[in-house]
Amino acid sequence: MKYILESEIFEQLAISVLGGLIVLVLSYVLKKLYRSVLKRQLTNAHTWMRARTRRNRAKRLWVIKHLRRDPAEVARLSIKSSSYFILFLLSIAFYVALLAFLTAQQAIPETFTGKLALGIPMFFFEILWLINHMAAEELAKQRRKLFYKPKKST
Numbered sequence: 001m002k003y004i005l006e007s008e009i010f011e012q013l014a015i016s017v018l019g020g021l022i023v024l025v026l027s028y029v030l031k032k033l034y035r036s037v038l039k040r041q042l043t044n045a046h047t048w049m050r051a052r053t054r055r056n057r058a059k060r061l062w063v064i065k066h067l068r069r070d071p072a073e074v075a076r077l078s079i080k081s082s083s084y085f086i087l088f089l090l091s092i093a094f095y096v097a098l099l100a101f102l103t104a105q106q107a108i109p110e111t112f113t114g115k116l117a118l119g120i121p122m123f124f125f126e127i128l129w130l131i132n133h134m135a136a137e138e139l140a141k142q143r144r145k146l147f148y149k150p151k152k153s154t
Contacts, residue, residue, distance in 0.1 A: 064135070068142040081136040084129035091122040 067073045098118060102108040109115055 060135075060138075064139050064142050068139055068146060074139055074143055077132065077136045077139055081129065081132040084125060084132050088122070088125040088129045091125045095119055095122050 067077075095118060099108065109118070
């Protein structure tokens with residue numbers, strides 16, 4: 001019995017020491033890897049993301065500047081944004097009604113993923129509304145620039 005306990009203690013000690021050595025070697029290797037490869041790659045990724053963001057913004061502004069002269073397109077984007085907002089509000093109402101019904105039936109999902117699955121349409125319509133709302137606001141702002149001319153002070 002005494003030998004069994006000593007061998008278990010020895011095993012636990014060996015596992016602890018081995019784990020510590022693995023962490024030490026792994027931290028040394030990762031530090032060297034970070035200094036040589038990862039630092040350069042992260043810098044390149046930052047530059048790439050900044051260039052991509054600028055390119056996307058320029059493309060979006062180019063499209064908006066070409067659409068701002070068409071009143072039908074301005075109205076269509078505004079109506080599209082409003083439609084997504086109405087769908088978002090309806091999905092909220094449906095989610096609340098569904099939760100109330102499931103609570104009354106005592107069939108409400110207990111897990112977080114179950115509740116999240118019930119709310120997916122609400123999140124979907126919210127994202128669509130926000131994207132279209134921002135585009136409609138930007139288009140309206142650009143359209144105002146066409147007709148607003150500051151008065152020259154004499």
